[in-house]
Amino acid sequence: MIRFRAFGSADLRDDNGNELRALLSRPGQLGLLAYLVAARPRGFQRRDTLIGMFWAETGQEQARNALRQAVHRLRHEVGTDVIESRGAEELSVNSKVLWSDVAAFDDALAAGKIADALSHYRGDLLPGFFLSDAPGFEQWLETERGRLRERAASAAWDLSRAESASGQLSMASHWARWAYALNPDDEADLRKLIDVLVRAGDHSSAVRAYEEFAERVSREYEIEPSSATRKLVEPLRAAPGGSTRPQTLVRQTATPFAPYTPYTAAPPPNDVESVEPAAAVLASGKRNWRRLAITGTAAVSILTVLALVGWRYVHNAAEPPAEAIAVFPFSIRGSEELSYLREGMVDLLSAKLDGAAGLRSIDPRTVISSAHTSDSSLSAQPSVVADISRRLGAGAFVIGDVVELAGRVNVSGVLYDVHRSSRPVAKISVEGDVANLPQLVDQLAGQLLAARARARDPAIAQLAALTTHSLPALTAFLEGESDFRVGHAEAARDAFRTAIRDDSTFALAYIRLATTQGWSSASRIDPLELLATARLYSSRLSPLARQLLEGYDAYYHSDGASAVEIFSNLTRTYPDRVEAWFMLGEAQSHLALFTGHSPADARTAFERTLALDHDNPHALVHLARLAASEQRYGDLTALVGRYLATQPDGDRVLEMRALRAFSLRDSVETAALLSESKRAGTLDLYALYLAATSYTENMEAANSILVPLMDRAPRIEHEFAAVLSLVPLPGLMQGRLVRGGPGVAMDALNAGWPAVLRSMLVIDAPGAFPAANLRALRDTVTAWRPGASEAASFFPNEMKMLPQIRAYLSGLLSVRLRDMAAVDSSVATLRAIAQPANDSGVSQNLLHLVLAEEARSRGHLDEAMHELEQFQFAARHYVTFSFRPAYAQARFLRAEILHGLGRDDEAVHWYSSLSEQYDAMYLPLVHLRMGEIAARRGDKVEAARQYGRFASLWKNCDPELQPVV
DSSP: OEEEEOBSSOEEEOTTSOBOHHHHTOHHHHHHHHHHHHOSSOSOEEHHHHHHHHOTTSOHHHHHHHHHHHHHHHHHHHOTTTEEEETTTEEEEOTTTEEEHHHHHHHHHHTTOHHHHHHHOOSSBSTTOOOTTOHHHHHHHHHHHHHHHHHHHHHHHHHHHHHHHTTOHHHHHHHHHHHHHHSTTOHHHHHHHHHHHHHTTOHHHHHHHHHHHHHHHHHHHSOOOOHHHHHHHHHHHHSSSOOOSOOOSSOOOOOOOOOOOOOOOOOOGGGOOTHHHHHHHTTTSOOOHHHHHHHOSOOSBOOHHHHHTOOOOOOOTTSOOTTEEEEOOOEEESOGGGTTHHHHHHHHHHHHHTTGGGOEEOOHHHHHHHOOSOHHHHHHOHHHHHHHHHHHTOSEEEEEEEEEETTEEEEEEEEEETTOTTSOSEEEEEEEEGGGHHHHHHHHHHHHHHHHOOOSSHHHHHHHHHHOSOHHHHHHHHHHHHHHHTTOHHHHHHHHHHHHHHOTTOHHHHHHHHTTTTSOOSSOOOHHHHHHHHHHTGGGSOHHHHHHHHHHHHHHTTOHHHHHHHHHHHHHHOTTOHHHHHHHHHHHHHTGGGGTOOGGGGHHHHHHHHHHSTTOHHHHHHHHHHHHHTTOHHHHHHHHHHHHHHOTTOTTHHHHHHHHHHHHTOHHHHHHHHHHHTTSOHHHHHHHHHIIIIISOOHHHHHHHHHHHHHHGGGOOGGGGGGGGGTTHHHHHTTOOSSOOOOTTTGGGSSHHHHHHHHHHHTTOOSOOOHHHHHHHHHHHHTOOOOHHHHHHHOTTOGGGHHHHHHHHHHHHHHHHTOHHHHHHHHHHHHHHOOHHHHTTHHHHHHHHHHHHHHHHTTOHHHHHHHHTTOOOOHHHHTOGGGHHHHHHHHHHHHHHHHHTTOHHHHHHHHHTOOSGGGGGGHHHHHHHHHHHHHHTTOHHHHHHHHHHHHHHSTTOOGGGTTTO
16 A cells, blocks of 8 residues: 655655655645645545646646646556546545545544544644645645644644543643644643643743743744733742642543544633633742842733733622722832832822723722721732722722832732632733832823723733823723724724824824724724824834734725735734734635635634634624525524624614514514614615625515615715615616616616616626617617716716726627627727726726627637636726726626536635625526536535525516526
8 A cells, every 4th residue: 555644744655665756756746646635525626626726827728738647647656546537527546545644644533543643643734845836735735734733733632631631640741742832832822731731740841831932922023921821930930949749739620531523713712711720739839929020121011811811790780890990009018218109009090090991990098998908918818809899899909019129110010800809800010210100100000901901802902001101092092992892883983083182193093993994984084094194103013013004904905815815824823813813804705705705715714703702793793794695594693693682782783683684584673674774874774785685685675775775865975975886786686687677766777877787797697688678778888978966976086987888888788799890899999998097907807808708608718718817806996986896797707607617616616706785786696507506516405595596586587587587
């Protein structure tokens, strides 16, 4: 049997153990073999998939020939029986004659044989292997490396826990080290390693692991380990010599050994309890963190993971309100001249916190009179202070100390939740000259506020505390973060604007104000201008924040490829950053579709966002839209219920209710929503319309919403004027294409903008269209001169593009009429206009669409694909509203050509990229084609579902199109 090892370095040997050097020296063939061995699902792979993976940039015939030659050489090197064929279109590796460590690894994990599985994992999948001319393979390989590494690490942690539960602490330490080595930058894994080492009594190794991590992240990322991690290690350093015997203070809890299961998103940091066992072991150790505070070099620091712990309470009427906070007397060390600060800090800090970010300070006199214990016992017994705080009606409290040494003062404050007094929410330390004590108190208050804030990404709140010197600006910023997190976008905008007024150099406030774009229509902002201003003051930002700024800039410039790349890299480097995951989902959902990616590709990013931030309203909205589009009604109901329970006053309540009601065809709730829509804001009305057309395909609801939408037209906000251009969608989605049909603002679908959209759909729709109707439609669009009101609604500042659009539409309809003289005339017009100075390449793009349709009409699909591959999905074109429908047509046409070429796997991606706005008019045809593909694959259930969705939409289509239904 041939043996192929891909973990670590590639190794390929024949039946006699001889190395197959010729194949190992040919990267292209080795990559093909590796893909056939490791691709999921295991088994046969379609030749079209392999061509797209390795020869995507090559012409179809040349690519198929290259694949045939590669397979021929593989069979020559490893044997004709190793590479199997199934029909003419599928290839696989015969596992009976070729063994691979990747398959053995997966099989052993599936069988629960973790130790066996890990014996096969010698390192990353094909490390250092690279095919520069096969980006599809490179992307697959990188993804697969990460998946296998994650599985190996998770399996090793499972094995470590099993060994620990059975009392084998030495082996538990071995597997913990093994797992941590796979993710050495993951601080949560470091804490798990320290926990295991402490259980085994190996304190010196625990300290060494921490110090190596701290040095590395400081050097590479300019950050420090979190206080949660430092808390585990400080007592180890303080204990002289440490213990070499396994500790017995921790109660070992045996958990049943279970087979390994695939990786799922980790729970949010609030739910991580891995710190506790080690903390219990160290509870009896001598704690010297106050002494360390004056000898450390980090004077003013806010630590990354602490704020992620959050601020959560169990709410009921008998418990103190979370917003009430008590500041207790500080202990004073050093100069007696600072003894006044014992009670003075209560006054100073209470005054700073009172009214900030929704907090209410308990009266300082009441706190001081209630604190009868000594300085030392206050700091040493937080549980006692928690009891006092509860009696005072506080949900949180602060204790701390002031240490003076050689004219410098260190002020430390520890923030506790009264319900979790065994573990602080945050521990903050600031340091400076005694003369600057007021500024130090401001810094301490600001960082305590940031640690307590319920921000969309708490790490951003932490950074904010370090990037503004204005406590009022920070307070306003944190209020904005809290508002935005619960879905109140306009209130968040007001708060961020206040923060900018209080500190005009506050870069993060500009950034966060920019990110509210699209979530509110009550006021206007220019995200690009805001981000440009933030860049002027970005020197205060951390490397992470500067990378986020680059990602935001790419996103708001509609540069989808760059945005996805930046945020993907951030999620790998900072896997616990909510903002990075959320913005990756945003980029995948709204921009990646222009390169053939489905909005469903964003599901993982949004699910990861929810794993880190349980109640994130924006992720809930996106996931609900996906569930509605995919008719996963159980998931949709759960997501909507979760949103309404956690965000009862959120900005997207109407949309979430609409997604559920329209999907389930709930007539009572739909009637209530339509009644409320008359009073709704424009953004809500727009969201309802998209819910009906793009996400739920509920034409009855869509037609009903047209009435309040058109009533709103005379007073619609400027930035939402283009919403009116979507008015024709319900008629088009219902198959009224031949002659149109009467309806609100439909203009019989034979004049103005409705005729423009109808022309684009007619060219690709199946069925018989009378030539007279097509000629009348062509005459309408070529003579079209938008009136002033129509131009203002649909084409703000874009009237100069009308000649290109008319030539493009005339060309499409002439192709359908087989009027080649008219096609040539349109092509000539577009070529004449196609100068960068005139339209930045728009005419060239439209020209490629006309030529692609013409080639397709002659049955020359390869030529049509060649033309279409030259269509540029450029950001500067997408921001032109009048050009956006052409983006939809280009993607649908590409899918149609791929489908015609039999490359259904690729076609599915492009069909699936059509989702919202103008894309919706193609959805019936998408369902028709997806049904055909499913039927071709033998999937009768999916074929019936897709055909059913098509038939439901076109049930009242034009009589000429009824035979298609």
